[in-house]
Amino acid sequence: MVLLTGTPVLLRSYRCHSSLGVRNSRVLSTNSSSIVLSIPKADVYRFGDGKNAQPLFRGLAWEIKEGENWAVIGSGGGGEKTALFNTLLGRYRIAPYPPPPGGMFPFLTLKGLDPYSEVSIVSFGHRQQAGGAFYDYSARYGAVHEEDRLTLRQSMFPETIPPLRMPYEEPNATVSSQPVTMSNEETAFFNDLVAQMGLGPFLDLPLVALSNGQTRRARILKAILKKPHLLLLDEPLTGLDVKTRPLLLDTLYGLHVKKAPRVIMALRAQDALPDWVDHVAYVSGSTVTTGERNAVMKQVETAIGGSTGKKSRNSKPSTSRIGDVLIDMKNIKVQYGDRKVLDQLSWQIRQGERWHLIGENGSGKTTLLSLITGDHPQSYTQTRYGDENHSRDTSSYLRLFSKPRSRLPTTLLRSAITIMSPELFDAFPRRANMSVWDVIGTGFDGDFVPKGKKSVGSGIGMKVGSSGDGRGGHEGSMEGQENWEEEEKWRVSRVWDVLEALGPDAWKRASTEIPPAASSFNLTKDFARMSFPSLPLPQQRMVLLMRALVSCAPLVLLDEVWSGMDEAMVTVAREYLRGDSPDGKIGIGSDQAVVVITHWEQEVPWNRDNDPEVFRQFKLSGGKGEELKR
Numbered sequence: 358m359v360l361l362t363g364t365p366v367l368l369r370s371y372r373c374h375s376s377l378g379v380r381n382s383r384v385l386s387t388n389s390s391s392i393v394l395s396i397p398k399a400d401v402y403r404f405g406d407g408k409n410a411q412p413l414f415r416g417l418a419w420e421i422k423e424g425e426n427w428a429v430i431g432s433g434g435g436g437e438k439t440a441l442f443n444t445l446l447g448r449y450r451i452a453p454y455p456p457p458p459g460g461m462f463p464f465l466t467l468k469g470l471d472p473y474s475e476v477s478i479v480s481f482g483h484r485q486q487a488g489g490a491f492y493d494y495s496a497r498y499g500a501v502h503e504e505d506r507l508t509l510r511q512s513m514f515p516e517t518i519p520p521l522r523m524p525y526e527e528p529n530a531t532v533s534s535q536p537v538t539m540s541n542e543e544t545a546f547f548n549d550l551v552a553q554m555g556l557g558p559f560l561d562l563p564l565v566a567l568s569n570g571q572t573r574r575a576r577i578l579k580a581i582l583k584k585p586h587l588l589l590l591d592e593p594l595t596g597l598d599v600k601t602r603p604l605l606l607d608t609l610y611g612l613h614v615k616k617a618p619r620v621i622m623a624l625r626a627q628d629a630l631p632d633w634v635d636h637v638a639y640v641s642g643s644t645v646t647t648g649e650r651n652a653v654m655k656q657v658e659t660a661i662g663g664s665t666g667k668k669s670r671n672s673k674p675s676t677s678r679i680g681d682v683l684i685d686m687k688n689i690k691v692q693y694g695d696r697k698v699l700d701q702l703s704w705q706i707r708q709g710e711r712w713h714l715i716g717e718n719g720s721g722k723t724t725l726l727s728l729i730t731g732d733h734p735q736s737y738t739q740t741r742y743g744d745e746n747h748s749r750d751t752s753s754y755l756r757l758f759s760k761p762r763s764r765l766p767t768t769l770l771r772s773a774i775t776i777m778s779p780e781l782f783d784a785f786p787r788r789a790n791m792s793v794w795d796v797i798g799t800g801f802d803g804d805f806v807p808k809g810k811k812s813v814g815s816g817i818g819m820k821v822g823s824s825g826d827g828r829g830g831h832e833g834s835m836e837g838q839e840n841w842e843e844e845e846k847w848r849v850s851r852v853w854d855v856l857e858a859l860g861p862d863a864w865k866r867a868s869t870e871i872p873p874a875a876s877s878f879n880l881t882k883d884f885a886r887m888s889f890p891s892l893p894l895p896q897q898r899m900v901l902l903m904r905a906l907v908s909c910a911p912l913v914l915l916d917e918v919w920s921g922m923d924e925a926m927v928t929v930a931r932e933y934l935r936g937d938s939p940d941g942k943i944g945i946g947s948d949q950a951v952v953v954i955t956h957w958e959q960e961v962p963w964n965r966d967n968d969p970e971v972f973r974q975f976k977l978s979g980g981k982g983e984e985l986k987r
């Protein structure tokens with residue numbers, strides 16, 4: 358990118374004819390073309406908003422000069438950071454719009470470049486599948502379907518896709534794995550980036566096979582290769598392991614200083630800001646505070662200080678009761694071709710235990726969970742021993758609630774093991790008429806569409822002693838049966854319980870420390886009625902977490918549930934999982950087992966020192982698994 362330097366020059370001389378004669382319009386200085394973003398002061402609305410609509414952002418004033426290093430941070434759970442990025446992408450109405458000739462992006466417009474093609478976004482809150490149908494995410498674990506065969510390399514360079522051939526045709530000469538359209542310089546740039554992002558080993562894997570962290574890095578790489586002038590990254594660190602985060606940040610900074618492309622990141626208020634960030638836009642509700650890092654961060658600390666203080670509070674000693682073994686695996690193996698993902702792995706999960714499952718991106722955490730949930734086809738093939746009563750030491754097995762996978766109907770497993778994960782978040786159907794209540798109610802029987810008169814399911818479940826009160830469900834629908842009425846009543850009261858413990862009243866309390874007003878039940882009630890697909894994404898995540906917690910299932914699996922949530926939401930979810938919500942009544946049951954996957958140690962709800970029998974850590978590395986003892 359060539360920047361003009363030196364004394365002010367006339368970049369464009371706009372002449373307009375009027376009855377008063379010809380007059381020169383603004384003379385712009387070189388300084389104007391080195392302004393990346395300019396919003397002098399404006400309100401921001403959704404397109405089509407009526408006259409009296411509340412603006413999304415009020416009095417937004419933001420200027421970014423070339424050479425400055427900006428991050429956007431936000432503390433709201435309403436998707437405010439994403440909305441601010443969407444404002445820059447022209448998806449909202451800005452009033453008044455930054456005046457010509459510079460407009461919102463003088464560094465582009467003044468060089469005749471079109472902002473809409475030169476500014477790109479990679480957003481990780483974004484769902485990849487749209488619509489009302491359930492998308493079967495377990496496809497990734499089995500034989501990869503033809504339509505899912507596209508590799509990472511082919512998705513970036515379609516010219517490397519082999520041409521379709523009829524079976525009788527001679528195979529053509531092999532297709533180059535490197536695109537012919539790339540110059541040597543571009544090839545070197547690409548190879549450097551692939552190496553820096555650790556994506557080399559995955560270039561020729563089908564896209565669906567990539568782990569979460571690998572997929573996120575691949576999406577950033579693809580966006581960079583399109584050579585935008587400005588790249589907006591919405592929570593790029595989410596889901597990345599501890600080792601990868603600084604590598605990605607270094608790569609991004611290296612690109613930013615070369616303006617190839619300039620980068621603005623959006624981070625959660627609780628995330629550590631990289632050292633090189635010198636300017637911050639802090640979004641809180643409809644207010645955006647912009648300025649130098651230190652000044653703005655002071656304000657952020659005051660704003661989120663209350664809830665940050667809570668985070669460091671030590672959890673109480675556990676009241677959990679360690680009970681029966683729920684999941685028992687020995688010498689488990691998962692392999693794709695010669696790629697071993699899990700190799701001779703053994704692990705037991707008992708009632709009452711709280712596990713933190715760790716491991717680098719791609720170490721097999723999601724794969725392991727998919728064996729436990731029975732979604733992975735190889736969950737059927739793990740058990741290898743002649744006689745159940747005389748299993749020898751060399752045997753390998755996977756026992757879910759004392760049974761092999763093949764003897765457990767999927768419907769029973771879905772109500773005995775509840776899960777929230779990035780895959781489920783992407784796959785869960787978004788039907789227009791599905792309310793928050795409906796979605797939470799699907800959690801009892803592990804459904805994906807509302808069932809039953811009161812939208813709390815029809816009573817399929819499993820008797821494995823889950824919630825301490827002997828409630829465990831029933832095999833087959835309970836609707837119309839003798840004890841269904843009592844069960845249904847309990848289910849309805851549970852939906853209200855999780856809504857109160859994890860819903861908008863709880864976020865309000867956690868973010869402001871002000872006790873909820875007497876009328877606050879209306880907030881919860883209104884939220885229960887709201888349309889699920891129209892909620893901001895952080896709130897959708899929270900609702901799907903409630904879905905995983907509502908039934909008090911014997912085993913709860915929480916895979917990266919905090920990603921995309923704001924500080925207050927994380928606080929209330931952690932409280933619930935520790936069982937120390939303010940009224941002391943609602944929380945995870947003492948005989949439920951929980952497995953949490955997160956790359957952020959501070960997001961783990963419990964403190965391992967408090968009760969090492971209960972709070973435990975299991976690490977995956979090189980296909981093996983081991984418990985990390987204190």
Ligand SMILES: Nc1ncnc2c1ncn2[C@@H]1O[C@H](COP(=O)(O)OP(=O)(O)OP(=O)(O)O)[C@@H](O)[C@H]1O
Binds near residue numbers: 499
């Ligand atoms: N069908 C497949 N073919 C080949 N490799 C696969 C396939 N499916 C998964 N893998 C590989 O298995 C490994 C484990 O993936 P998994 O999603 O379990 O990792 P993870 O520990 O959950 O990672 P992350 O922290 O990024 O979410 C990855 O390296 C992935 O590329």
